[in-house]
Amino acid sequence: MTKLAQWLWALALLGSAWAALTVGALGLELPSPCREVLWPLPAYLLVAAGCYALGTVGYRVATFHDCEDAARELQSQIQEARADLGRRGLRF
Amino acid sequence: MLAQFHRGPHGGESCAGGSPREPEGRFRPRNKYSVLLPTYNERENLPLTVWLLVKSFSESGFNYEIRIIDDGSPDGTRDVAEQLEKIYGLDKILLRPREKKLGLRTTYIHGMKHATGNYIIIMDADLSHHPKFIPEFIRKQREGNFDTVSRTRYKGNGGVHGWDLKRKMTSRGANFITQILLRPGASDLTGSFRLYKKEVVQKLIERCLSRGYVFHMEMIVPARQLDYTVGEVPVSFVDRVYGDSKLGGNEIVSFLKGLLTLFATT
Numbered sequence: 001m002t003k004l005a006q007w008l009w010a011l012a013l014l015g016s017a018w019a020a021l022t023v024g025a026l027g028l029e030l031p032s033p034c035r036e037v038l039w040p041l042p043a044y045l046l047v048a049a050g051c052y053a054l055g056t057v058g059y060r061v062a063t064f065h066d067c068e069d070a071a072r073e074l075q076s077q078i079q080e081a082r083a084d085l086g087r088r089g090l091r092f
Numbered sequence: 093m094l095a096q097f098h099r100g101p102h103g104g105e106s107c108a109g110g111s112p113r114e115p116e117g118r119f120r121p122r123n124k125y126s127v128l129l130p131t132y133n134e135r136e137n138l139p140l141t142v143w144l145l146v147k148s149f150s151e152s153g154f155n156y157e158i159r160i161i162d163d164g165s166p167d168g169t170r171d172v173a174e175q176l177e178k179i180y181g182l183d184k185i186l187l188r189p190r191e192k193k194l195g196l197r198t199t200y201i202h203g204m205k206h207a208t209g210n211y212i213i214i215m216d217a218d219l220s221h222h223p224k225f226i227p228e229f230i231r232k233q234r235e236g237n238f239d240t241v242s243r244t245r246y247k248g249n250g251g252v253h254g255w256d257l258k259r260k261m262t263s264r265g266a267n268f269i270t271q272i273l274l275r276p277g278a279s280d281l282t283g284s285f286r287l288y289k290k291e292v293v294q295k296l297i298e299r300c301l302s303r304g305y306v307f308h309m310e311m312i313v314p315a316r317q318l319d320y321t322v323g324e325v326p327v328s329f330v331d332r333v334y335g336d337s338k339l340g341g342n343e344i345v346s347f348l349k350g351l352l353t354l355f356a357t358t
Binding site: 002003004053056057060061064065066067068069070071074077078081082084085088089090091092 | 136139140143144172175176178179219222245246249250251252253254255257260261263264265268273274275328329330354355356357358
């Protein structure tokens with residue numbers, strides 16, 4: 001099953017469960033407070049997902065390693081390489 | 093230490109609980125690593141990359157060859173490659189040129205023709221991929237007998253240098269979406285610094301259709317579908333020392349298109 005198919009399945013399943021419960025089909029009558037929470041639940045989840053996404057990406061950007069040492073090491077290796085290659089006859 | 097394990101690096105590398113030394117007289121072919129280096133206008137960087145590769149492989153003792161695939165660079169990259177062939181010898185450096193810039197897929201296929209290694213390493217020639225990590229890739233591969241080992245900038249002590257905030261945000265944002273949609277089992281998918289078993293890369297490359305970033309994603313995302321295992325090594329990515337980095341609107345659009353295609357087809 002492709003990822004798209006998995007997502008569609010999951011959304012269809014959760015979506016129909018939510019719809020069935022809010023509309024009261026299947027003869028299931030939930031108490032009023034439950035329904036009041038259930039009805040806007042998808043919107044809440046969307047907002048929560050958005051916050052999670054922003055938070056996670058923000059955290060990952062903030063903790064993105066900056067490789068200063070690697071850059072310095074590379075610079076000195078470039079000097080070494082140019083000198084050695086020059087000795088071996090490379091015309092840059 | 094390497095002198096003792098003359099039969100091959102296996103003994104030296106896996107003495108901490110791996111396979112026993114081969115008895116004298118039994119022939120065991122050594123592993124060989126073919127490094128594929130696609131180049132386009134890398135006259136400055138290519139000799140430095142090759143020098144670092146030679147240094148890394150000589151120090152670690154692994155058997156290798158470097159195959160340079162130049163796509164008709166107008167800046168004289170081909171000349172430099174020919175000089176390098178003379179300096180290091182044709183058993184180590186091979187130029188496999190082409191007339192003009194064609195896709196990455198055909199570049200690697202062209203590079204692999206007559207490659208004598210049983211492992212293929214792909215990397216860029218612009219010094220953003222440092223050959224010092226190659227022995228780590230090799231050790232990682234042996235550790236888990238992985239079918240492919242990929243670099244990651246996002247885990248362990250992996251990282252980047254030379255990126256501004258915008259670039260970091262784009263990178264992390266794109267990776268986040270990719271992880272959510274594809275759940276690929278690898279933390280860094282757009283990379284072109286990888287080690288593959290030869291038969292694995294040949295199988296994967298048959299299925300690739302795209303270009304650029306997406307090509308490299310296509311070379312790893314379907315790996316799980318095909319029951320291939322993927323290992324990761326944290327690396328430092330030092331962005332372009334010479335030359336221009338390319339991340340424009342076009343790249344972003346084609347990345348998203350490719351991502352959605354992979355989402356719908358794997």
